Amino acid sequence: MEERWRSWYWLVMIVLAxxxxxxxxxxxxxx
Amino acid sequence: xxxxxxxxxxxxxxxxxxxxxxxxRGSVNIDGYLxxxxxxxxxxxxxxxxxxxxxxITFLSTPGQAYEDGMRFLQFYFGLPLAMVILSxxxxxxxxxxxxxxxxxxxxxxxxxxxxSLAALFFLMLRGLSVGITIYAPALILSAILDWxxxxxxxxIGSLVMIYTVSGGTKAVSMTQKYQLTIIMMGMIIAGxxxxxxxPNDITFTEAFQVAGEMxxxxxxxxxxxxxxxxxxxxxxxxxxxxxxxxxxxxQSQVGRYLGGKSVSESRLGLLFNGLLxxxxxxxxLYIGILVFVFYQFYQAPVFHNQSLKGKAMQTxxxxxxxxxxxxxxxxxxxxxxxxxxxxxxxxxDDRALIDQSRESMEAIQNTEKGIRSQVKExxxxxxxxxxxxxxxxxxxxxxxxxxxxxLIGLLLAVVFSAxxxxxxxxLNALASTTTVDIYKRSVxxxxxxxxxxxxxxxxxxxxxxxxxxxxxxANQAENLIQFxxxxxxxxxxTLLGIFLSAFYLKxxxxxxxxxxxxxxxxxxxxxxxxxxVAFLLYNIIGCLVVVALGFIIQFVENKIIKKASR
Numbered sequence: 001m002e003e004r005w006r007s008w009y010w011l012v013m014i015v016l017a018x019x020x021x022x023x024x025x026x027x028x029x030x031x
Numbered sequence: 032x033x034x035x036x037x038x039x040x041x042x043x044x045x046x047x048x049x050x051x052x053x054x055x056r057g058s059v060n061i062d063g064y065l066x067x068x069x070x071x072x073x074x075x076x077x078x079x080x081x082x083x084x085x086x087x088i089t090f091l092s093t094p095g096q097a098y099e100d101g102m103r104f105l106q107f108y109f110g111l112p113l114a115m116v117i118l119s120x121x122x123x124x125x126x127x128x129x130x131x132x133x134x135x136x137x138x139x140x141x142x143x144x145x146x147x148s149l150a151a152l153f154f155l156m157l158r159g160l161s162v163g164i165t166i167y168a169p170a171l172i173l174s175a176i177l178d179w180x181x182x183x184x185x186x187x188i189g190s191l192v193m194i195y196t197v198s199g200g201t202k203a204v205s206m207t208q209k210y211q212l213t214i215i216m217m218g219m220i221i222a223g224x225x226x227x228x229x230x231p232n233d234i235t236f237t238e239a240f241q242v243a244g245e246m247x248x249x250x251x252x253x254x255x256x257x258x259x260x261x262x263x264x265x266x267x268x269x270x271x272x273x274x275x276x277x278x279x280x281x282x283q284s285q286v287g288r289y290l291g292g293k294s295v296s297e298s299r300l301g302l303l304f305n306g307l308l309x310x311x312x313x314x315x316x317l318y319i320g321i322l323v324f325v326f327y328q329f330y331q332a333p334v335f336h337n338q339s340l341k342g343k344a345m346q347t348x349x350x351x352x353x354x355x356x357x358x359x360x361x362x363x364x365x366x367x368x369x370x371x372x373x374x375x376x377x378x379x380x381d382d383r384a385l386i387d388q389s390r391e392s393m394e395a396i397q398n399t400e401k402g403i404r405s406q407v408k409e410x411x412x413x414x415x416x417x418x419x420x421x422x423x424x425x426x427x428x429x430x431x432x433x434x435x436x437x438x439l440i441g442l443l444l445a446v447v448f449s450a451x452x453x454x455x456x457x458x459l460n461a462l463a464s465t466t467t468v469d470i471y472k473r474s475v476x477x478x479x480x481x482x483x484x485x486x487x488x489x490x491x492x493x494x495x496x497x498x499x500x501x502x503x504x505x506a507n508q509a510e511n512l513i514q515f516x517x518x519x520x521x522x523x524x525x526t527l528l529g530i531f532l533s534a535f536y537l538k539x540x541x542x543x544x545x546x547x548x549x550x551x552x553x554x555x556x557x558x559x560x561x562x563x564x565v566a567f568l569l570y571n572i573i574g575c576l577v578v579v580a581l582g583f584i585i586q587f588v589e590n591k592i593i594k595k596a597s598r
Contacts, residue, residue, distance in 0.1 A: 005299065009116045012306045016112040019310055020264070023105070023251035030244035 032177070032432075036441030043214065043445035047452070048195050051207035055199025060481040064200035064488055065132050065464045067291045075209055076301025079288040079457070080279075081309065082208035082215075087169030087451035088424070090219060090316065095336075095423035097320030098327075101248040103262045105317055108310050110271025114279055115306030119299045121535050122280045127295045132468045133461075134286040134531070141534040142542035144473070149549055150530055151469035154283055155462065157523040159495065162458040163502030164516045166192075169451040170503065173444070175339035176428055182504050188451050189500040196456045197492045200485075201291055201464075204456045211449040216312075218439075218446035222427075223319035225435055226326045234375060239325045241378050242371065245390045246328075246397075248321050259566035270568040277524035277571060281531045283461035323430050328371040328393075330434075334360040335407050336425040344414035353410050360403045367396045459499070463492040521567040522560060525574015526552045532575065533582050540582040544589060548581035 055067075062068055071079070096104050122134075131137050135154065139147040170184040177184075195203045230239060243249055253263040258270055279285045279302070292298030334357045335341045344353060370393045377385035408420040431443045467488045472479070479487070506512050530549050533540045540548075556574050559565045565573070 005119070008300075008303050009119070012112045012116055012303050015307055016109065016310065020109065020252065026244070026249050027252045030247070030249055 032440060032444075033437050035438045036444070039438060039441030040444050040448070043442070044191060044448055044452075047207050047210060047449065048191055050210065051195030051203040052198050054206045055195070055203035061132070061467075061484045061488070063202065064485045065287075065460075065468070067200070067202035067205060069291060069293060070202075071205055071291045071293060071297065071301075073292065073297040073300035073304065075205055076289050076292045076298055077304040077308070078209045078212050079205045079291070080285060080301060080305045081312070082212040082450075082453040083284055083288055083457035084278075084309075084454070085212075085215070085312075085450060086165050086454035087447050090215065090446060090450050091169065091172055091428055092424045093313070093316045094320030094323060095426035097248065097317040098324045098426045099423050101250040102314070102317045102321065103250045103253060105251055105310065105313055106253065106262060106264050106267035107271055108313050109264060109267035110269065110273070111275045111309050112306035113268070113272050114275035115302045117276060118280050119302050122286075122531075123289060123298050123302065124295050125535070126286065126290060127292075127298065131290070133283050133465050134281055135283070135465060135469045138530065138534060139473075142545055146530065146542055146546050146549070147469060148474065149546060150281070150527055151465050153523045153527055153553070154281075154465055155470075157519050158282070158284060158458055158462055159498060160502060160516050160519055162455060162462065162495065162499040163506060164513060165455050165458060166451060166499055167503035167506050167513070169447055171507075172424055172428060173447060175337060175425070176432060177444075178339070181507055185500055185503045188448065188455070189496055189503075191448075192452045192455045192459065193493060193496040196459050196496070197489050200488065200492075201287060201460055204460045205288070205291060207456065208453050211453040214442075214449050215446045215453075218442050219316060219319060221439060222431055222435065222443055223315070223322050225439070226319070226322040226430070229330070229434060230326060231329050234329075238375055238378055239322065242325050242328065242374060243321045245374060245378075245386060246324070246393065248324060258569055258572075266568060270572065273528060273571040273575060274521075274524065274568065277528035277531075277575075278520070281524070281527040282520075283465050284457045287461045287464055288457065320427065323427060326430070326434075329368055331361060331364050333429060333433075334404060335411065335420075336422040336429045337420075338425075338429060340411060340415065340418055340420070340422075341407075344411040344418075347414040349410045349414040353407060353414075356403055356407050356410070360400065360407075363396060363399060363403070367393065367400070370396055455499070459492050459495050462495040463488050466491040466495070518560075518567045518570075521570040522556055523553070523574075525556060525571040526578055527574075528571065529575040529578025529582070533579055537579065537582065540579075540586050541589075544582045544585035545578070547585050548578045551581055552577040 057063075093104070126134065126137060129137055129140055133151070135147050135151040138150050166185055166188050170188055171181060173179065174181040174184040179187075195207060199206070227236065227239060240249075255263050256265045257263055258266055260266060289298040289301055292301055333341075341353070344350070370389060374386065374389035374393060377389045408422075411418060411420050428443075428447070432440060435443060467484060471487055471491070472484055476483075506516070526549055529552060530545055533545055533548075552574050555577050556570050559570060559573065
């Protein structure tokens with residue numbers, strides 16, 4: 001890490017997408 | 032509150048102040064005072080960013096919001112991780128390469144002095160006013176809970192922050208924030224677990240979750256498209272993206288946090304981890320509110336959560352009416368508890384028809400409860416004209432004061448004070464940095480030495496702290512003022528974001544065009560505020576788009592004029 005980031009950016013966006021899918025599943029299971 | 036609680040509260044606060052002052056002593060140059068010598072590792076950058084964004088009201092109000100309204104508020108944060116990625120790509124390497132102290136300094140490199148001064152002025156206006164509310168909002172609630180004078184509570188919080196922020200600058204801010212956020216998250220999780228463990232013995236975590244779901248509290252995602260309503264996924268992703276781009280990219284309170292990172296990599300990782308952790312953290316805080324909601328299905332909830340205000344109303348001729356409503360509310364609880372037990376039984380049998388039947392009976396009781404509560408609020412309003420009867424900010428703290436064991440009450444109050452101090456310290460530090468670097472050193476006195484500017488920064492920090500406390504005491508007299516300051520970010524952020532996005536990406540637009548576009552866009556937003564009903568979340572998008580579009584048009588016209596003149 002001196003003074004490849006693409007995988008970090010993808011990680012952040014994939015984690016967000018996975019969360020949204022889980023939240024969507026929870027929401028739909030109570031409708 | 033007993034002596035153990037007071038001891039824990041004051042020991043925590045004193046330790047934070049002493050630690051911050053001691054660890055950051057000896058900053059003799061401006062690099063040390065305003066950037067902490069760029070020594071922060073990524074995890075400290077991340078904790079600082081999170082502690083700055085989460086003010087005391089986040090921890091007081093968010094559980095109350097979930098209690099009343101379910102978890103749909105979570106969607107508001109979906110744009111944040113995307114903003115972190117965009118800023119990691121653009122702003123972080125640029126700010127580091129140019130070795131700037133503030134975000135606005137970069138604007139002079141890209142445009143000119145007047146654009147830099149305009150952006151710095153916008154920031155000083157929005158943050159200078161809102162720092163008062165950052166102190167005032169928790170002080171109002173704490174003064175009601177602890178029966179303190181509101182102005183003294185404001186001065187108490189402001190003075191604690193001032194001690195270490197003035198003496199140690201940025202280093203003191205980030206040093207204390209890592210412990211403040213640790214105390215905050217520890218306290219919040221303990222409060223949530225307490226709510227769960229106090230549920231009747233045999234109720235499991237899954238069953239509590241299902242009760243919340245059946246009662247409509249797990250409304251996490253709304254797919255309908257309406258940008259004027261902040262509680263749907265598109266508002267979160269689009270409106271939230273614009274809001275968080277401006278907050279993290281153009282607001283020195285946050286830019287100052289990641290400018291203190293050791294290197295581009297450390298700052299970037301700090302932002303990206305904030306993007307990974309922020310939504311789950313908000314989920315946890317909202318879920319604590321849900322656990323309190325489930326808890327109150329089995330234990331008597333207060334008819335009005337701001338006990339202090341209700342106490343005052345009980346001193347008037349409305350006392351009898353309020354007492355009678357309260358009795359009605361208490362009697363209803365017996366039915367509610369029975370219905371909740373039936374719902375748990377139905378969930379265990381996995382009998383869908385029985386679950387629906389129990390849920391309908393609970394919903395009917397809940398509606399009756401709401402009716403009684405709104406009547407109580409009317410009585411309190413009549414008893415104390417002008418009183419704010421919105422009590423959701425008091426739900427969580429009243430639960431803490433009533434049901435947590437002694438010791439933990441002190442810890443949770445330390446959480447609220449710590450959160451207020453953590454966000455206030457960042458804001459004061461950013462206001463002082465911008466005043467010193469962008470205004471004083473650039474346009475007033477450019478010939479001072481390092482020692483002179485450190486001293487000036489300290490005076491500016493103290494000055495803004497005093498201004499914040501004074502503003503808070505004025506805000507106490509004017510509810511409208513508080514509402515205005517709460518949305519003041521939206522009034523300036525769109526324009527600031529438009530200026531910065533043009534600086535990053537639109538090389539075509541030059542200094543005169545962006546300066547005029549910035550002023551016109553701000554006028555458009557002020558017009559929207561006073562004369563239209565446009566949703567505040569849209570201000571960020573409108574302001575940004577007006578700056579960019581107008582910047583292009585003015586630049587095009589300017590180029591034409593120059594071309595004509597040179598013929």
